[in-house]
Amino acid sequence: MIDLNADIGEGYDDRALMPFVARVSIACGGHAGDAASMAAALRLALEHGVAVGAHPGYPDREGFGRRALAASATVIRAWVAEQTEALAEAAARLGAQLAHVKPHGALYNVAARDPEVAEAVARAVASVDTTLELVGLSGSTLLAAGKACGLAVLHEAFVDRRYQADGRLVSRETPGAVVTDPAAAARQARALASGEPVGTLGGRVLVIRADTLCLHSDTPNALNVARAVHAALNRG
Structure with missing residues (x-):
């Protein structure tokens, strides 16, 4: 069954989300996070038996x-390697091991379309540990770069974001780009998980490959979204 992941360690209510996710990506010192928050997020994930990755x-x-x-x-390669290594070292101190790496925010989106940035990210991950899975936007340049570096990749889709007709995410600056209604997020999750078409902000539909589904801890109404999506994915 497809898994649900969340980005955590960013100053939001991570504990409430943990019962609903199977994997988490932890902020590790770039856009957010420090030694204390990384350790806290790792302990929380271990407590709930959730796979951990660097963000x-x-x-x-x-x-x-x-x-x-x-x-x-x-x-860029140095930034990604340094942050990933910091979390890997924190995990090792707690007897845990990283499962994946997923770039955050603008780096995620730039790497999805820019071959040079994508290669830099992929090479950074491979330099830390070639057994790490690289998580990226479904069908993106980043995942192609990851495969070229010998990494296993996970095609990611989003339950709390709207898509453009070309499969890219709608900018957060655009009204309606973030899905905050639990029922709407649940419908999108079910469609993504079953390979059915997903509606775009412009009214067209597209089919998106999804190995893992993401929700953001900073999405308004995130807990209710997580609860509704989890129920939808686990409904027979």
């Missing part, structure tokens, strides 16, 4: 990593 992003706390920063591939 590296642009080092832009003021913009919460949702603004693209101009940087060379070498610098």
